[in-house]
Amino acid sequence: MNWIDNYVRPKINSLFSRREVPENLWAKCDECGTMLFHREVKDNLRVCTNCGHHMYIPPRERLEALFDGGAYTEVPVPQPIADPLQFRDQKRYPERLKAAQKATSEAEAMIVAEGEILRTPALVAVQDFGFMAGSMGMQVGNAMIAAAERAVERRKPLVVFTAAGGARMQEGILSLMQMPRTTVAVEMMAEAGVPYVVVLTHPTTGGVTASYAMLGDVHIAEPGALICFAGPRVIEQTIRETLPEGFQRAEYLRDHGMIDRVTPRAEQKAEIATILRMLTGAGPVVHGDLPKPDAALAVAAPAPQG
Template structure:
C-alpha cells in the first residue's frame, strides 16, 4: 500500500461521492404524486402547491398559523381513568397510547388553546388524526368540556377542528358516552349565548360526526374532506349500488345543504374572524401585527411536550 491508495484515492472519492439526503426533506402529495420540499410545504400550511390537496397538519402547526403571531395558551384538560377496560388486542392499550404520544409529541388526540384571531379572542379545540386516528375517547370528551367551560368563563366563542375515525374501541361504551357528554357541553355554550363554529377536516367520521362535529352554529369544511357516519365503501357494499362521484365529500355536502362553507386552509383565519365578529356583534376584522395575549388563570403556556395530566373521572 502507498500514499496514493491510502490518501489520494479516498480523497477523490469523497469529493465526487453523492451526499446522503435526509428522507424527511421531501413529502409526496397523496393526490397528484408531486414531490414537495418540506419548507415549501410547511409555508403553504401542508397544502400541495401543485393541486391544492389538503394534507394532514399537526394541531400545533395549525394553531400557530391560526392565532395572531402564532401565540396561544394551552388549556389544561383533566386526564381520564387509564385503561378502564384493561383492553388488549395485538398490543396493550397503554402501550398503544405511549407509542402515539411518542410519535405525535402530544398527550392525547385533542389540543385545547386560547388566543386571538385577528384581535378576536377565542377558544380553539383541535383534534389530531395523527393520534390513534383522532379517535374519540374519554380524554377527547374531557377536552371539549374543558374548552366549553373556559369559553363560557371568558365569554369567548369556541372553534373546534374535527378529524377522527370515530369512537375509540379500546374504551368501549365509555367512548360512546362522550357523544352525549359533548352534546351537553355544546348546549351549555348555546345557553350562554356564545357562538360555536365547527371546521370539519379530512376525515371526520363515525360518532364524532353524530355528535359535536355537526352541532355548530356554522359548519365550515376544508376542500375534499371526507365527512360521514359510515364510509362510502360500507354504504356501497350494503346497498350494492354505485355511489355518486364525490359522495360524502365536502363539496357534495355543501351542495346538499349540510355545510355552510368550504374554505381553503389558507383562507380560514380571515373567514373565522369575520364570522365570529359578526356573531359576537363586534366591529370589522382588524389586520396587522398584534401583541401576545396575556395568560389567564386556568391555562398553561403552550409547549411541544405532552402536558402532564391530573387524574379525574372520565
C-alpha cells in the first residue's frame, strides 16, 4: 500500500461517488411517463405540466388550494362501529383500516370542511381515493349526512369532490345502505333550497355514482376522469361489443349531456365560486386579497361639475 492507494484513490472516489437521490424527489406522470420535479408537480396542483394529466391529489392539498388562504375548519363526523361484520379476507378489516390510515395519515375516506371560496361561504366534502380506493363505507355516509345537515342548518351550499372505486365490501350490506342514506341527505338539501354542487374526479364509480355523485344541481368533472357505475372492461365483456373512443370519460359524458362542465383543476376555484354565487343569488365574485367594501360605509361620489 502506498500514498496513492491510501490517499489519492479514496479522494477521487469521494469526489465522483454517486449521490443518493431521495425517492420522493421526482414523480412520474401516469399518462405520458414524463419525470417531473416533485415541487413543480405540487405547485401545479398535481397536474402534469407536459400533457395536462390530472394526477391523484391528497384531500387536504385540495382543500388548501380551494379555500381562501388555505384556511378552513374541519367538521366533525360521527365515527361508525369499527368492524361491524367481523370481516376477514387475506387480512382482518381493522388491519386494512390501520394500513390505510398509516399510508394517508387520515382517519377515513371522506373529510368535511367549512370555509370561504373567493369570499363565498361553503361546505366542502372531499373523498380520498388513496384511502382504500375511496370506498363508500358507513363513515362516508356519516360524512355526507353531517355535511348536508350543517349546510341546511347554516344555509351554506355544499360542494362534494367524489372519487371512489365503489362500495366497501368489508362492510357488506351496511355499505350498500349508504346509497339511500346519502340520497335522503341530498333530498333534504333540495327541500331546504340549499345548493349542492358535485365535482367528479378520477375515478368515480360504483355505488357512489349510483347515489350522491349524480344528484347535484350542477356537475363538474376533471379532464379525463372515469365516471361510471360498471367499468368499460366489464361492459365490453358483457355485451361483446367494442365501446366508442373515450367512453365513460368526462368529455364523453359532457358531450352526451350527462354532466355540465369539464374544468381543469387550476380553474375550479373561480368556477365553483361563480356557480355558488349564481345559485345563492349573491353578487359577483370578489377578487383580490382586500375584503369586500362595506356598503354602509361607502361614500357617494361627488356629482360632476358643470
